[in-house]
Amino acid sequence: MAGNVAPLPTTVPPPQSATAVAASPAARAFFARLYDGARDGLSQRRPWAELADRNQLAKPESFAEATGRIRKNWTYFRVNYxxxxAAVLAISLVAHPGSLIxxxxxxxxxxxxxxxxxEPLVLFGxxxxxxxxxxxxxxxxVIVLFLTSVGSLLISALMFGVAIIxxxxxxxxxxxLFLDEQEPTVGFLSFLGAPASVVATQA
Known part of the structure; x- marks a missing residue:
């Protein structure tokens, strides 16, 4: 009789993992918009040789002239800046692995x-x-940033980067520099104000 017993199914459903999360519609919509926004932003980058042209460096004669230069250069080189x-922030975090973790x-x-x-978050019923x-x-x-060294590290790196710029x-x-009269570029992280379910619906 043992030979007539049907074998039990051996197929086991795969566990939920990071791969399943990455394959969800919300995740795909998030990464697609992130990629498109980053690509559109980088397409507006000016040549680095133009940014580092030493022949165009000169000391400003007044504070008003310096602020005017900052405003024009920021408009033109904003993606490069x-x-x-971001490079200054990345170097600061890499130099402090604890804060990076x-x-x-x-x-x-x-x-x-x-x-x-x-789906709605359910904790303790x-x-x-x-x-x-x-x-x-x-x-x-806010608590993590103020109770650890991450906040002071990010602020210091931001201040240093802004000072360089x-x-x-x-x-x-x-x-x-010839400034193009264009409409303001929408930041590629502007859609982070809504959860991924809304992002997926919009996509």
């Missing part, structure tokens, strides 16, 4: 609890709305 600022964990919390979450999740994550982020922009003579 943002890349430089804390920031990565914080970013992971935002991604999985707010951006990629397609209570359902939390998107606004409550956003408020809780914002409060937790302002110094270059004030000494870079903008007479050879």
């Amino acid at each position: 943002v890349i430089l600022l 804390i920031l990565a964990m914080l970013l992971s919390g935002w991604i999985f609890l707010y951006l990629f979450r397609s 209570r359902t939390y709305t998107d606004r409550e999740v956003l408020g809780g994550m914002t409060l937790f982020t 302002c110094a270059h922009a004030s000494f870079r003579v903008p007479e050879d």
